[in-house]
Amino acid sequence: HLPRMRTPTAMIVGLVLCPCGLVLTFTGTLAPNWRQVSRVPDQPLDFILEQGIWDMCQELQSTHSRLCGQKDELGYFQQLPVRVARGLMPTSLVLSLLGLVVASLGVRCWQKEPRHWLAGVSGLVLLVSGLLSLLPASWYTQELWALPAAPGGTLAVGYSLVLSYLGSCLMILGGLALTLSFHRCCKE
Numbered sequence: 001h002l003p004r005m006r007t008p009t010a011m012i013v014g015l016v017l018c019p020c021g022l023v024l025t026f027t028g029t030l031a032p033n034w035r036q037v038s039r040v041p042d043q044p045l046d047f048i049l050e051q052g053i054w055d056m057c058q059e060l061q062s063t064h065s066r067l068c069g070q071k072d073e074l075g076y077f078q079q080l081p082v083r084v085a086r087g088l089m090p091t092s093l094v095l096s097l098l099g100l101v102v103a104s105l106g107v108r109c110w111q112k113e114p115r116h117w118l119a120g121v122s123g124l125v126l127l128v129s130g131l132l133s134l135l136p137a138s139w140y141t142q143e144l145w146a147l148p149a150a151p152g153g154t155l156a157v158g159y160s161l162v163l164s165y166l167g168s169c170l171m172i173l174g175g176l177a178l179t180l181s182f183h184r185c186c187k188e
Contacts (some may be wrong), residue, residue: 009178011107011119015160017174018103018126022096024167025133029089032057032068033158040153049150052077052160053136078185081143087138089164092133096171099125103178108149116181123178130171137164 028034032052040047046061049070056070076082099122106118140147145155 007107007114008181010177011103011114014119014123014126014174014176014178015103015107017170017177018096018100021130021167021170021172021174022093022100024163025089025096025171026082026093026167028091028137028160028162028164028167029133030054031160031163033160034085034140034164035147035149035161036156036158037149037153039158040150049153050158051147051149052158053082053089060124074150076148079147080141081136081147085140088132088136092129092168092171095125095129099123099129099175106178106181114181119178120180120182123175123181125175126171127175127179130168130173130175133164133171135167137161137168141165 030052030053033050034053035051037049037051038044038047040049042063044060048059048061050057050059055068055130056072057066058070059066072078080082102125103119103122106115106120106122140161141157144157149155
């Protein structure tokens with residue numbers, strides 16, 4: 001009777017980091033707060049405009065009244081970094097799901113030995129997924145102050161952008177960890 005092999009640490013790390021990265025990236029993609037515009041002239045002092053890649057919301061902080069679906073009068077949604085984010089963020093999410101399905105088949109959960117080559121392939125898919133979400137988040141950050149906003153307003157990074165960054169990094173690290181499975185595959 002052969003002793004059962006333990007699941008390699010790198011695979012466990014990948015399977016912990018990647019779902020966390022997926023949740024953060026998903027939240028960052030959907031939440032309308034990639035950028036905040038505050039201190040807009042002719043608006044109350046506590047007025048904040050939150051701009052995401054799908055929606056814009058305005059909020060009065062004193063009353064917590066929030067109204068989404070704001071009109072894009074300045075052409076914010078037509079800007080290239082926003083349009084690229086609209087394409088790459090959902091693509092990244094779909095690839096993440098695909099990578100996690102492949103990972104669950106490769107990492108030993110219900111079988112005696114892990115399938116190292118399958119776990120390695122899932123790592124590559126998840127690594128690419130992380131890069132696909134890191135690219136628009138980085139570009140948006142680079143163009144944050146160049147994107148159209150109300151003149152005289154103060155611009156700040158929104159939490160959705162931060163979550164997208166964190167999710168991308170976790171996905172890349174988890175993907176790299178799973179990619180280490182190829183090493184075991186090559187040894188055999």
